[in-house]
Structure formats: structure tokens, C-alpha cells
Amino acid sequence: MSLEELREGERAFFVGYDPNFSARWRRRFEDLGLLPDTPVACERRAPWGDPISFRVRGTLLCLRRDEARLMRVRRAP
């Protein structure tokens, strides 16, 4: 499933990036700590559902749906 599909309050582990994700920007999000097996939690959606804030490594990171759709996660058990 993609990061975008997480509901508010749901937890997951990051899996990886879609092949369509731009390589240059992929490195930036890796710098921000979005790496395989990183725990992520969907915190909340802005009005109109976009952007979405996620809790990643103790910080709150906001992404747009377009990017979140291209990031794969697996739901935490």
C-alpha cells in the first residue's frame, strides 16, 4: 500500500519508493529519514485532504498526496 492510503492515526513501516519517483528528490526524502523499515505514522490531513503530516523519526513532516502516493509502506501489525 502507499503512504497516501494511511488513515489518520495509523502506523506503518516505510518500504520504498515507486520507480516513477524522481531520483533527485528521492535522495532528499532519504536525507529526511524516509528509509526502508522506518516507522511512520499518519498524523493528520490538511483541509481538503492535502497535504498530509506524518510523524517520522520524532519530527512532523508534511508531504503532498502526489508524493505520498509514490511511497510504499506496509501497515504495522
Add this chain to the structure above:
Amino acid sequence: MTPAAAPELEKTATIALVGAPNSGKTTLFNGITGLRQKVANYPGVTVEKKEGWLNSGGRLLRLLDLPGIYSLEAQTPEELVACSILSPGSSYERRPDALLVVLDGSALERSLALFASLTALGLPMACVLTMSDEIKARGGRLDEGALAEALGVPVAAVVGHRGIGLEGVLRMVDGWKRWPVAAALEQPPSAERRYGWAIGVLARSFGGRMSEDSLTRRIDRWVLHPLAGPALFLLVMGLFFQSIFSWAQPLMEALSSAVDAAGVMAAALLPAGIWRGAVVDGLIRGVGSVVVFLPQIMILFFLLFLLEDVGYMPRAAFLMDRIMGWAGLQGRCFVALLSSYACAVPGIMATRSIPSPQDRLATILVAPFMTCSARLPVYALLIGAFVPDRPVLGPMRSQGVALLSLYLIGSASAFAAAWLLRSKLLIGDATPFYIELPPYRFPSLKSVSLAMLDRAKLFLRRAGTMILAASLGVWFLLHFPRPPQMDSLSPDARMQHSLAGRIGKALEPVFAPLGFDWRINVTVLGSLVAREMAVSTLAQIYAVEVEQGDAPLRRVLREGRGPDGRALMTPATALALLAFFIYALQCTSTLAVIRRETNGWRWPAFAFAYMLACAWIAGSIAYRVGAAMGWS
């Protein structure tokens, strides 16, 4: 030692402050150098390198404050500044001799992952742990000794904005020659390896479990709520503008009487003649009419800096990002546009943190539509004169609502213009958006007040230099050349004979659809130097027209009548003038900074022309609406 090596030793050493965006570098920099560079609680405030000096054991040390970075791979113009100064083949005059790495206590893993990238540079390093109070408050225990051991470099902990721990940093910096070069990770350190290493370091130095910042979470439940959030945003903005009116009034009246008293005194001291006119009408009335708005300027900046320090700005960007998306921009542009509320110049500089060149140029070209503090005196004057003060809702009153509407129209126009530019002229793909929401932080009243006083000084300096020179210039243009039989003519007829009067007259056909007479045309011309000049020019012209002694300019605007018995300014004309000021780019400093940031005159010329066209059209529409409402 060879003789050639001796001067090398005398060179001033440079230490660079490196860290992630919003990790507290500039607060630390200000704390140890005693300077006052701009700080706020959101990423991307520092977009240039800043230099400071430090006395270390009788020797000067140069401290460089660099824009924040996440790794050594730059994605934006501002990150490029930092990365190119640090890189081994540095194009900067001289590569730093050592690095003071700032570790953000509220984002430890990311800070350590950045530290891991920096080890590749092979420079001596030491670390400063900022926001160390937040670790404890959230239930974590960081053993600084163990951290220093794991990193292999000295570590000092601070609470930057409270000034706690600064002596420790200064002592550490004194001994910078003994800083070790940390062992580098294998090359090139991938993000996965760097984060893996960071977690290893924390395993050795970090105890307890850092809970989520529950206060931030509780506040965000309301501030970022899909319905309550935007409502709160509007309420915050509404109160913001209302307090500019309500709180400023008593102070402004005191300043006005001081200016009037100065005018009366100067008139009594100086012999009658040209110079008395120049000093009393040009200098004191012209500059004084602008200076009386000092309280409004101070309240504006105090509230703006307060919101910035608390951490509200990136949240406003989060709430507004969808709207920015419709305009073809991203939330990061919103932060640059928000800083344009103070002044378009720093707003345009802040666009350096925008990754996409198209987004960046579009933001530069619309930033002047955001209502800057130089418009505030003009807006406050016209609203004070023509909008009756009535209660609207709770503490909000009609004048505050009028001011808020002007700000909203300006911002909406900026978005609309950005959408047009991005879809017709600056076509390019949208780049990914990401922004961090920092924890809410209790603002330091001292630093907010000091920053406000700096802006107040800047306003007064501008009034004492640029506005003063321009006011005198306008006075001379309004009084020369003198007509032949000057004593037989009315003051109004004399002014119409002057150079300014003639130019104003010549422009009447151009501005007739906006309801402007020659007097307002001269005002508009004067405001091309700087927007505040509109107030100074109106004060000078109407002082000649209306012999009302020392009635406040507001009342003169509302009640003054010309020699033909008609009102000098009707409400419809005032509405058109306000509409004109929302759009026109009347600011030489903004044109200069657009030229600098876009490397040429093409874009500033474009911005000036299209904004003037918008201003003329908006003014004509506003005048017609005003006339239709029976306000002429």
C-alpha cells in the same frame, strides 16, 4: 618554519556553523557573537551566509552562519550556498578551518545523520546540542559525555533562546585548535548507512523513551483542524489587524501632537520666507505625517515576530498549501509570501529556499502584491479617514475588518497572478513539497521585542533619510517655479503653477477614470519613490489647500474642500486610491532586489509594468463601484 609560512599563522581562522534547517543555528550565532540576525521557528529563515566575529584568547575568530542543510547534496539555491562553501574545492574565498555542528535535540536522528555526512569533509569538528530542554521535557535522557565519546568530538548543550549554556560553547570554541577530525564513514555514506550509524550512536548515549510532544499535539488538534484551523487562521489575522488600529491610537495621537508642536515651534523661530515653508511644510509636516505611524509599525512587527517565534507560520503554510496548489505553487512559497507582509525585500530573498526555478520566479513576481509594512501608513490613514468605527463581531471593529480585507485582496491577487504566470508564462513541473512542523516553542519576549525595536529603528532611519529627502523634493516641486504675480493668486492657484502641479494636471486624463484630480496624481507620483511618500505628499498638498491649522490629516481628508467648494477627496476616490495601492509596485528597493535575484532588468521592468496596469484597472473598477454606491 619557512618565512613564507609565518603570515599563514596570522590569518584569521574561520569556524562554520552547520546544521539542519530550523535547528537553532542563528539563535546560537546571535548568542555567541552578540549580533541580531533574523531568527524564527520555521525552516529556511537564513538564506545567505552571515559573518560574525569572536574574540578568542586575544585573537579574532570569524564565525560563519550558514543556511540549513540536510546533507551535502544541495537541492535549493540557499543550500547550494552552504554546500559550496563547505566542499573541498570551495569557491568561497577560504574554506572554513573547523565546523561547529548544531544538533537539534528535537530531531536527534536526523541531526546525527547530517553529522555523518559532514565527517566526509575531514575538518575538525565540535557539536552543540540545541533545544536540550525539550529532550528532558519529553522524557528522554541524553548522556552528553557518552555522546561526545561516540561521536569522537566535544559536545556542549544549550538552550539557545534562553542563553543557557553559552559560556560552555564559548569555552569549547576557544580551544578549537584541539578539536579532532571525526572518523569518516566509508565513502560515499548512503542515507541508510548514515541513519544506521546515528541509531547506533543514540543506543550508546540515549536513555529513556522520548514521548511525542503532547503539548504540540494538543494544540495542533485545534490549530490544524479541517474546520477550526482555517477559522482560527482568519480570527488570528482579524485580531492582528484590529489591534494595529486599537492599540496604536493613543500613541499615535501623542506623536501627532509632538509633531504639531515641533511645527509651531519651528514656525515661530524661523523668519518668514522660503526656508520657513520648506522646514515647516516640507520637512516637519511631510516627514512627521509618516513618523506618526510608528506605533502601527511596531505593533505589526511585534505580532508578526510573535507568530513566527511560536511556530505558527509553517502551520499556516500547511493549512494554505491546497490553495497554493490551485495557484500552481507549493507551501514553501507561502512562507516567502508571508514574510512579504513585513517587506517584499526579505520575502523575495526568502524565495532562495524554493527548489523549482519556475516556482521561485513566479513567487518573486507576485510577492509585491502581499501587503507590506510601507503600505500600512497609507491604508491606516485612508481607513481612519473614511471608514466609520463601528463594532462588527466581538472585539473586531469595522476599521480592522477593512484593513483585513485589503490584506486578503492583496494575497488573493498574488495567488491569482501566480496561477496565471505558472500556467501561461513560467510553465514547468511541480516539484515535491515537504515542510516540517516544528514543536511549538514559548516565544522569548526579549528577542521578539529586540527584533521589533530593530524594525522600528529601520523605519525611523528610512523616514530620516529617504522620506526626508523625497519630502523636501516634493515641497520644492510643489512651490517652484513661482508665478509672476504670486501675491494676487490663491495658494491653490500658485500650487497649480508649480512643476508638480503642472505634471499632475497633465496626467489628469490618464487617471480621470480613477477619480484622481491633479493633487492625487502628484501623490501617486511621489509614492513611486516609496509608498509612505503618499502620506507625506497628501499632508503637504492639503496643508496648503485647507487652512485648518493643526487639524489631523485624517479629518482634513474627510472634510477638506478645494477652492471650488468641492470635496478634496470623496470616499469613491479614496476607494480607488486604496485599490491602486494594493497593486502598484511603488518601491525602488523591491525593483532593485528583483533585479539582483533575477540577474537583469527584464523581470523588474515586467513586474513594474504589469502591476501598474493591474493598479489602474483595479482603481477604475473601485471608483465606479464607489460612484454607484453614491460615495462620490
